[in-house]
Amino acid sequence: MSLVKEYQCPHCNAPMDVNPEDAIFNCVSCGQAVLSDGSEFKDHYILKNTLNRTKIHEIVKDFIKKKGFMRGIKGYKITNITPTLTPFWVVTSDAYTHFVGYLRYSETKTRTVGSGKNRRTVTEHVTVYRPIDQEIREKRADVLLGRRGSSIYGYDKVRDIVRSEFSTAIPFNHDHLVGTEKEFDYLSSEIDLDAANQLGKTVVFDNHRARAQKACTKVFDCATQLTYTGTYFVHAPVWQVEYVFKDETYRIAILGSSGRIILGEIPVTTRFRMIFLTLTFLALGAAGAGSWFGRYEVYVPIIAGIVAAVIGFFTLKNTFKPKSVVD
Amino acid sequence: MNVKSIMCPNCAAPLEMEATQSHVTCPYCSVTSELKKVSELIEHFMLPVSYDIDQIKTELVGDILKHPGTPEDLHKSLQFSKIDLKFYPYFIVTVHLRTEYKGNGEYATFSSRYKSGYRRISTHLKPEQGVFDDTREFIIYSAEDVQNDLINFEISTRGKRYFQALEAEKVNADVNSSIFNLDQAKEEAIRNMREIHKGLMMKELAQILEVRDEPEVKGVYLLHIPFYFLEFKVGKKEYKATMDAATGRTVITQVPRETSYWVQIGVLTTLFGGIGIAGIFFAVQQIALLGYFSIFGAIAGLVFAIRTLQLGLKSRYRETQRKKR
Structure with missing residues (x-):
């Protein structure tokens, strides 16, 4: 027997089909929740879900009305609503970075020289080096997805939202799994506390170094010190919605605690394409008319040409793109 | 593939498994067993094939139809000429x-x-x-054939199960062994x-x-992800696509277009290009009445024409790609 370990429910001894996704298993026979390592998370929180399917329908309707303005989207149908409790780690820390370097920039200097008939202004460019010796000192809350090697739809966005809503989180209770959040798919973390802290530290290091590099032309030294002030495990309710418009599927992710749209796809309709193609021609026409009136100054047609080119760059992109992604 | 057999500890049924497999679920009594003395114990997972060929067709056609100028009856006119289902290995290492x-x-x-x-x-x-x-965490593509689209694909690890050679066999899929x-x-x-x-x-x-x-x-696991490699026909032309069989996302597909689409692109490009070339022509001629007006035409017309061609001729579509660090 030493060769093989069976997974069995400790409560009722029923065999369990173990899913490696879960750190918490629910026994199919008796409903007993089993932690894989037997221990409990002390700082386990949850953003409480406030939505239900009716509200989801309203939010989607509102979203399409607002963001799908002028696209003529009528007769879409919601085909799939999947609520998921998604795991996040919130690593809070006091971060301190000291960096040294210099910033190079050039200044235009005008001065008047000579006198009488020879009096004239001279313009010269001066390269200036400014030594930089600065500190970054801040309280941080870095949010990490509690899953490895994976990403969820709208991940970058949801991270920011979870950070801003973290203050409303309440302590997690197993009743949530059988009570109000019963219909949610429950995802547990694949990352333990130690790994979350380590990954969080890397995020802070990278962020501070990037800021140092932004402030300097050349960074000589950049050193970051980090003191952890608390790491929390947070479950956030995310509603993944799929809807069909003209036989094509589009997705929307909604955060269940506040009803905010994390990320949503919107169809690009023929009407939308025509509007932007028209805008392309309008830009060309308007800039053309402008440069006709200023045709005897060389810079007017050049500037008008560049302006039209920039506008056309985006309007043409909208004309050809397969779908819009908005938040 | 290196296969070995054991006996289910619960019901004594014979089970076959790969040498690197760490867990096995008995198909008869559904007890999962963990093997402790495997030659090299890798946590080895797989994503299930959640999309059959009909569902994947719906996903593929849906994605293609989002593009302008695609045949509207694609749901009927698209015919698969070749369907390959293969599992590709990725290592996820912290x-x-x-x-x-x-x-x-x-x-x-x-x-x-x-x-x-x-x-x-x-x-x-x-x-x-x-x-x-x-x-830091690294995703390492470890199949022998180098497919850039699969290397850059933003994989999802959600829904993974312990690897079972039997499950891949059930859906007639090849399993590409890891080269590492x-x-x-x-x-x-x-x-x-x-x-x-x-x-x-x-x-x-x-x-x-x-x-x-x-x-x-700090942690390492091997994950096999199923992909469909498809060749399909629309009208007389052949196209290729690669789809993620676990999530239904499009890795890459070629986009078939209707003739009328090419006509529209042609007309637009000729129009913008014409303005551009006319602009250059008159700018060189230096006609007094026009002043510098032709310079505008040269700049705007050429940029519009190039942009139209660049966007209009795009023949491939990728749904998602990993961000480069």
């Missing part, structure tokens, strides 16, 4: 690396005060040492991590004299 370095770093002295800065700078070297200590064994995958991740630390060191130091590092692999 590495912690502590690098101690010594070398010469730059610093500068400034002279000739000017407003809030200086006019002159001279850089010197001074001995410098420090430590980088961080943890566990140690090689770890080495590869550590090498990537060292590259990152080397890049950081180059920013801190002008000369690197001494480097000492301690790599530590």
